[in-house]
Amino acid sequence: MSLVNAGVVVLDCAEPEKLAMFYKELLQARETDVTANLVQIRAADRLRLAFRRDANATPPSWPRPENSLQAHLDFLVEDLDAAERRVVELGGRPVEAKDAPGPYEERGCSDPAGHTFTLRRIPQAGPKQG
Known part of the structure; x- marks a missing residue:
């Protein structure tokens, strides 16, 4: 038996009920614990957020250095456009970063409270080129 069985990523915010609803809808999760000062959700893939x-x-100020990231989440998606549209529908927003590298296989976003996260395309298994 391991000493630590599971962890939870906890985001501080002014309105935990509203932020939990954003992530609950985005991840199609369910609430598992609600108190006056904490709301916890669990996604189908067992990811737990509080x-x-x-x-x-x-709110974090990324990409500006003064308040930096504080926390960062990555979510794997099959369709970047559809996932980004869903983020906006739920009250989040795209985050434009200067000099974004690569062929845009990921997109930076923020939740309604300003916490940033990345939508990252799930690598497609295909025939090896070359």
Whole structure:
């Protein structure tokens, strides 16, 4: 038996109920624990996220250095365009980063409270080229 069985990523925010709803809808998750200051959700793939009330929470400023990332989440998706549209429908927004590298196989976004995350295309298994 392992000493630590599972972890939870916790995001501080002013309104945990609203932020939990954003991620609950985005990940098609369910609430597992709700208290006055914490809402926890679990996605179908067992990912657990929690949202803790902090009246003084300030959004990260990434890509500007002054408040940096604080936390960063990556979500694997098959269709970047559809996933980005869903983020916007739920109240999130795309984050434009200067000098984004590569062939845009990922997109930066932020949730309604300003926490950034990345939508990353699931690598397609295909025949090897060359």
